[in-house]
Structure formats: structure tokens, C-alpha cells
Amino acid sequence: MKKSLVEDTQKRLSGKQIAPTILTIFGATGDLSADYLLPALLRMEEHGMLPKSFRLVCVGRKELNAKSYFDFVLKKSTVLKKLPTKVKQSFLKRLTYYQGNFDDVASFTGLAKLLSDHDQPNKHVCYNRLYYFATSPQYFSGIAHILKNSGLLMSCKAHERKVRVLVEKPFGFNYKSASALNKLLKKFFEEEQIYRIDHYxxxxxxxxxxxxxxxxxxxxxxxxxxxxxxxxxxxxxxxxxxxxxxxxxxxxxxxxxxxxxxxxxxxxxxxxxxxxxxxxxxxxxxxxxxxxxxxxxxxxxxxxxxxxxxxxxxxxxxxxxxxxxxxxxxxxxxxxxxxxxxxxxxxxxxxxxxxxxxxxxxxxxxxxxxxxxxxxxxxxxxxxxxxxxxxxxxxxxxxxxxxxxxxxxxxxxxxxxxxxGAYERLLLDFIEGDQRLFIRxxxxxxxxxxxxxxxxxxxxxxxxxxxxxxxxxxxxxxxxxxxxxxxxxxxx
Ligand SMILES: NC(=O)c1ccc[n+]([C@@H]2O[C@H](COP(=O)([O-])OP(=O)(O)OC[C@H]3O[C@@H](n4cnc5c(N)ncnc54)[C@H](OP(=O)(O)O)[C@@H]3O)[C@@H](O)[C@H]2O)c1
Structure with a gap:
């Protein structure tokens, strides 16, 4: 039986109204992002798995712009370099790079504006906001606070938007730290908004x-x-x-x-x-x-x-x-x-x-x-x-x-x-709001x-x-x- 991924994706997405979505990746210059997340997103682009209105904001400490960040990611992978130019170009159009340091909360004040610039409340367009915690776990709590205190969880006046967070592993180092992290996240989010990943x-x-x-x-x-x-x-x-x-x-x-x-x-x-x-x-x-x-x-x-x-x-x-x-x-x-x-x-x-x-x-x-x-x-x-x-x-x-x-x-x-790929599937589920393959x-x-x-x-x-x-x-x-x-x- 020959069944292409493109065909399968089109079937999955057909008839679905996927709301406009911005995915913000914290830790976008790290190995996880460069080796797995960006390649997965690029393959999703290649296979038509990304909704038309999907936008991506990559957050890192380094001084980069969208183009130099994209080059940095492409340089790491020979497979990605071989992707058709058309795919790379359309992906680059979705991409913004934002420079911020978790140790300097003030450096994130511009991020809220960058995100809300996509909204057009008068046209009832309010982007869903998805945040991926792709950093070392020591920053998970800091990022949650930044989201809250820098206006990144703000609702959109004209229209309801969904806010979701995806938290990388390790989720805690033992029962005590895992339950403390759960408690912290639940201060800001409902369980339905929290996606704990195990890429297996x-x-x-x-x-x-x-x-x-x-x-x-x-x-x-x-x-x-x-x-x-x-x-x-x-x-x-x-x-x-x-x-x-x-x-x-x-x-x-x-x-x-x-x-x-x-x-x-x-x-x-x-x-x-x-x-x-x-x-x-x-x-x-x-x-x-x-x-x-x-x-x-x-x-x-x-x-x-x-x-x-x-x-x-x-x-x-x-x-x-x-x-x-x-x-x-x-x-x-x-x-x-x-x-x-x-x-x-x-x-x-x-x-x-x-x-x-x-x-x-x-x-x-x-x-x-x-x-x-x-x-x-x-x-x-x-x-x-x-x-x-x-x-x-x-x-x-x-x-x-x-x-x-x-x-x-x-x-x-x-x-x-x-x-x-596992990350393609899980990112698509995250975008669509399907928690079945994530951990409660x-x-x-x-x-x-x-x-x-x-x-x-x-x-x-x-x-x-x-x-x-x-x-x-x-x-x-x-x-x-x-x-x-x-x-x-x-x-x-
Ligand atoms: N790598 C893997 O294969 C893999 C697989 C599964 C899960 N994970 C998990 O994924 C998470 C990330 O892993 P990783 O290997 O990508 O880590 P990493 O290579 O150390 O990357 C960490 C990211 O966080 C950024 N960062 C560090 N301190 C920061 C600060 N003060 N302000 C702003 N950004 C800061 C780094 O920016 P700079 O580039 O500026 O340092 C980088 O983008 C970890 O929880 C890990 O356990 C990793």
C-alpha cells in the first residue's frame, strides 16, 4: 500500500478550521531546536502540514535576525540544506527572530507587541499563542513568569484566543520537583493548556x-x-x-x-x-x-x-x-x-x-x-x-x-x-490542541x-x-x- 505523507496530512487537515497560530520557541538557538524542532517544522512546511496563517517566533540570546537565524539552523543539517528553495522561502516568510535574555525580564517587553501586531481584532483575527519551553529546565519557571508579566498571556478583545504551553523533558528530577513544577504551571495555566512532551x-x-x-x-x-x-x-x-x-x-x-x-x-x-x-x-x-x-x-x-x-x-x-x-x-x-x-x-x-x-x-x-x-x-x-x-x-x-x-x-x-517524525506529529497536535499524546x-x-x-x-x-x-x-x-x-x- 502506497500512501504519501502529503496525502495523509491533507486528509487530516481537510475541513478543519485551524485558527491562526503563532508558535514562540524559547531556546531557539539550542540543540533541541536546531536538531529537532526547526527540522520538523521545515518538513511540515514541505508536506503542507502548516496552516497558511501559521507564524513562528524564535527566541534566543544571540544577536540574530530571521535570515541569520535561519542560516544558522540550515548550517547544522545537510538534509535541510537540500530542501527545495521554494520550501525554504515560504518558511522564512513565517519566521521572526526575537532576542531576549531570561535573566533580564525587561528584554521581553517587545515580544508582546511583536505578537499582538499579528492580531486584527477589528477583523476578528486573534492569533492563538503557543509557547514551547525548549530550554534547560532551570528556566521553565522564569519563562512562565515572563509570559505572565510581559503581557504574553493577554486575551484578545474581539475574539477568544487559545494559549498553550509545551514543556520539554525533563519534567522534574523527582516527585517533589515535578509536583512543584506542576503547581507553578497551574498558577498560570489550566491543565488543558499544558502539554508535557515525551517524544516517544x-x-x-x-x-x-x-x-x-x-x-x-x-x-x-x-x-x-x-x-x-x-x-x-x-x-x-x-x-x-x-x-x-x-x-x-x-x-x-x-x-x-x-x-x-x-x-x-x-x-x-x-x-x-x-x-x-x-x-x-x-x-x-x-x-x-x-x-x-x-x-x-x-x-x-x-x-x-x-x-x-x-x-x-x-x-x-x-x-x-x-x-x-x-x-x-x-x-x-x-x-x-x-x-x-x-x-x-x-x-x-x-x-x-x-x-x-x-x-x-x-x-x-x-x-x-x-x-x-x-x-x-x-x-x-x-x-x-x-x-x-x-x-x-x-x-x-x-x-x-x-x-x-x-x-x-x-x-x-x-x-x-x-x-x-515524532516531533512533526506532536507539533501538529500542539497546534491543533490535541493532548492525547501528551502527559497529564x-x-x-x-x-x-x-x-x-x-x-x-x-x-x-x-x-x-x-x-x-x-x-x-x-x-x-x-x-x-x-x-x-x-x-x-x-x-x-
Ligand atoms: N538536545 C537534545 O537532543 C534534547 C532531546 C530531548 C530533550 N531535550 C531537552 O530540551 C531542552 C533544551 O535542550 P538543548 O539541548 O536544546 O539545550 P541547549 O543546547 O543548552 O539550549 C538551550 C537554549 O536556551 C537558551 N538560553 C540559555 N540561557 C538563556 C538565557 N539566560 N536567556 C535566554 N536564553 C537562554 C540558549 O541560548 P544560547 O544559544 O544563547 O545559549 C539555547 O537557545 C532541555 O530541557 C533538554 O533536556 C534536549
Whole structure:
């Protein structure tokens, strides 16, 4: 099936009245903006995904103008340089650069005027105002105050406008800081205006977790502790912490990847079917899982393995004990999942980059053949986005030997089109006001509560940090950890 992104976008946008919108990005000269946000917006321009009246204001400390800022972004990416000139020109027409320093609130007084110059209240044109907090979290509170005190949240006299804020990760460093940030944001905004991002939720294959589960009648009857032996979620990265070493050293693998990407995928693969596909129904079901997360009883070392790649201490220039690798065993205390272990694993500087969710079914209660093996359903989130089901088959011949075959569905082969990028999808949702793929305050607080039960446990800092070679599969202790339970990591 060949289906183009342009066609899909046109279908999505057709008939929709998208109000005139200005997106203001704070931290527009940072890596996130230059590497992900601007490229996503440019691809949206290329695919006709940006409403005609869409405008973009990029805020940074550097002295730049729209043209020099745009050149700065293009210089960072060879892919963007190759975009048709027409696309670049039409994008540049939407773009304004504004220079401001968060340490100097007065530098933002001109921003309100810049934004309101777009409004034409006499013609009932009042731009929706969207603000993207794409900076280090230390500035989130300052930006919220700037929005309030510099007249950026002002309503438009003639017409109602929507104001939304999108807050980058990390959203807090533990339960206390996350709930303090929620409290602060709620002083200025309603929950419906706050978009907490986890870009994994924008990935096609993560959204597909729900589709495979709830659009196929065959899975729901099997989706419980009677039929599922265990589940593995692995997010392996081959990059070192590199440019983000300083930030990473304060955070570590558990707070960086487990708290958000992995716990979000875990909740999607285990939650009950939402009553409807509405934002609140989905969030309510995810929340029930996040609240029910538990570590096995006993010492923390039985459920958590920490690792650090060789050379990391040199990178951060400190005798750091921060984990660049983590393996965990957790349970979900609900009737459906009693007794089913969930093995979670993530790490940096590993031998490959892959993200997978793998559901291991139980072996048949009785096997009349020589070697029945358990069925395995794997969701390959990235790369080679696909779904695979391992099924036993007869080997040709006169005997009844069994061979486990792979029934695969590959996104690229099936649809023969490029997949929409996660940031494109999430930015479009932000513009349209769709919060389904964003995280609610109580979800984020519950996931931090669970992470705190690990990282704020006094035993945590005394856990050994096992060294592993760069480009390896991680510390051997992580393999021994799962082998103790007579299982092994499927994602090698
Ligand atoms: N980079 C990634 O791959 C990535 C991925 C996912 C999430 N994130 C998250 O996204 C956020 C931003 O990350 P980043 O890597 O883009 O950070 P960054 O490269 O350090 O950029 C930070 C931005 O904030 C601006 N800034 C800093 N201090 C300022 C001040 N006093 N006044 C005005 N502007 C100021 C910087 O301007 P200057 O250019 O003038 O310094 C820059 O535009 C973080 O929360 C991060 O965790 C990043």
C-alpha cells in the first residue's frame, strides 16, 4: 500500500478550521531546536502540514535576525540544506527572530507587541499563542513568569484566543520537583493548556502498541498473567552522552529514559482498553498502571542493575557513579498482571541503537511435540519499525520437528512511505490542541513516585556500578540478572 505523507496530512487537515497560530520557541538557538524542532517544522512546511496563517517566533540570546537565524539552523543539517528553495522561502516568510535574555525580564517587553501586531481584532483575527519551553529546565519557571508579566498571556478583545504551553523533558528530577513544577504551571495555566512532551509518544510504532492490542480481537483474551510469561522493554543507544554529558551526569539512565519513554511504553502495553479514544480516557488507563508499579520485595540489588561505560568518568571529568546503563525488574500490582515480571533495560554507548517491546507468551501447558517453544510478539519501535510474531511450524520432512518462524510486518515495506517524525506529529497536535499524546500532571507525578522508590532508596547509591566496554551489549551482570530467573534478553 502506497500512501504519501502529503496525502495523509491533507486528509487530516481537510475541513478543519485551524485558527491562526503563532508558535514562540524559547531556546531557539539550542540543540533541541536546531536538531529537532526547526527540522520538523521545515518538513511540515514541505508536506503542507502548516496552516497558511501559521507564524513562528524564535527566541534566543544571540544577536540574530530571521535570515541569520535561519542560516544558522540550515548550517547544522545537510538534509535541510537540500530542501527545495521554494520550501525554504515560504518558511522564512513565517519566521521572526526575537532576542531576549531570561535573566533580564525587561528584554521581553517587545515580544508582546511583536505578537499582538499579528492580531486584527477589528477583523476578528486573534492569533492563538503557543509557547514551547525548549530550554534547560532551570528556566521553565522564569519563562512562565515572563509570559505572565510581559503581557504574553493577554486575551484578545474581539475574539477568544487559545494559549498553550509545551514543556520539554525533563519534567522534574523527582516527585517533589515535578509536583512543584506542576503547581507553578497551574498558577498560570489550566491543565488543558499544558502539554508535557515525551517524544516517544509521537512515534508511529509507539502509537501502534495500542492499535495492535485493541484493534485485533485475538490479543485481548491472551493479555494477562495466565498467558504471558514476561515482558521486556529495551531502549539501547549507541551514542555516548557526548554533548549532554553534564546534564546526563546529574540524571542517569533511570531518570533519563526509564522515567519517561520506558514507563510510558510500559503503560501502553499493559493498560486496560480505554472506554474511548479521548485524551482523558487514555490518560486515566495509563495512570492506573503507573500507580500500580512495584519493585519485587527484598533488596534493591535483586531488582536493579547499574552500569557505566568505560571512559565515561573521563568525559564528565569526575569520579562519577552515575549509571549510563540500567536493568530493572518490576511488577504491576493489578489482577491482570499479578506475578508477571517486566524487565526494563536502557543504556548508552552500546553496540547498537534499538528500541523494542517484547511480549513473551507462556509455553503450551502440554507439548505433544518434541520442542514447542513459547510464542513471542515483538514491537520494534526503532529502527526498522515493525511487528514480529514468532510461531512454531513443522519442519518439512517425515518427522514432526518444530521450527519457530517469524511472521513480520514492516512499516516501510507495507506502506512504502516515509513515517511522520515524532516531533512533526506532536507539533501538529500542539497546534491543533490535541493532548492525547501528551502527559497529564498526575501521570508524571506517579511515574516519578515510582522512580523515587528506586533512586531515593538509601540502598540505591550503594549499588555496585558495573563497568562495560563501549560498543558492547552492556555489563555481563545484566545478563546474569535475567538468567537467574531462567530468562534472557531477547534484544541482543
Ligand atoms: N538536545 C537534545 O537532543 C534534547 C532531546 C530531548 C530533550 N531535550 C531537552 O530540551 C531542552 C533544551 O535542550 P538543548 O539541548 O536544546 O539545550 P541547549 O543546547 O543548552 O539550549 C538551550 C537554549 O536556551 C537558551 N538560553 C540559555 N540561557 C538563556 C538565557 N539566560 N536567556 C535566554 N536564553 C537562554 C540558549 O541560548 P544560547 O544559544 O544563547 O545559549 C539555547 O537557545 C532541555 O530541557 C533538554 O533536556 C534536549
Amino acid at each position: 509518544l509521537g512515534k508511529e510504532t509507539v502509537q501502534n502498541l495500542m492499535v495492535v492490542r485493541f484493534a485485533n480481537g485475538i490479543f485481548e483474551p491472551l493479555w494477562n498473567n495466565k498467558n504471558i510469561d514476561h515482558v521486556e522493554i529495551s531502549v539501547l543507544e549507541n551514542d555516548t552522552t557526548a554533548k549532554r554529558a553534564e546534564y546526563y551526569d546529574q540524571t542517569g539512565a533511570i531518570k533519563d529514559f526509564v522515567q519517561n519513554h520506558i514507563l510510558q511504553m510500559l503503560s501502553l502495553i499493559t493498560m486496560n482498553e480505554p472506554y474511548n479514544l479521548t485524551t482523558e480516557d487514555i490518560r486515566n488507563e495509563k495512570l492506573k498502571i503507573l500507580k500500580a508499579l512495584q519493585l519485587p520485595a527484598g533488596e534493591l540489588r535483586q531488582s536493579v542493575i547499574k552500569g557505566q561505560y568505560a571512559g565515561y568518568k573521563k568525559e564528565v571529568k569526575a569520579d562519577s557513579q552515575t549509571e549510563t546503563f540500567a536493568a530493572l525488574k518490576v511488577f504491576i500490582n493489578t489482577p491482570r498482571w499479578q506475578g508477571v515480571p517486566f524487565y526494563l533495560r536502557t543504556g548508552k554507548a552500546l553496540h547498537k541503537k534499538v528500541a523494542e517491546v517484547t511480549v513473551h507468551f507462556k509455553e503450551p501447558a502440554r507439548c505433544i511435540f518434541r520442542n514447542c517453544t513459547a510464542n513471542v510478539l515483538t514491537f520494534r519501535i526503532q529502527p526498522d519499525e515493525s511487528v514480529h510474531l514468532q510461531i512454531n511450524n513443522k519442519v518439512p520432512g517425515f518427522g514432526v520437528d518444530i521450527h519457530q518462524g517469524d511472521y513480520g510486518f514492516g512499516y516501510k515495506q507495507a506502506f512504502m512511505t516515509e513515517l511522520p 500532571s498526575d501521570e508524571i507525578e506517579s511515574s516519578w513516585k515510582f522512580i523515587d522508590s528506586i533512586t531515593e532508596n538509601p540502598e540505591f547509591k550503594n549499588l555496585p556500578v558495573f563497568s562495560y566496554k563501549q560498543k558492547s551489549a552492556g555489563p555481563k551482570e545484566a545478563d546474569e540478572f535475567i538468567k537467574k530467573d531462567l530468562r534472557e534478553w531477547r534484544t541482543k
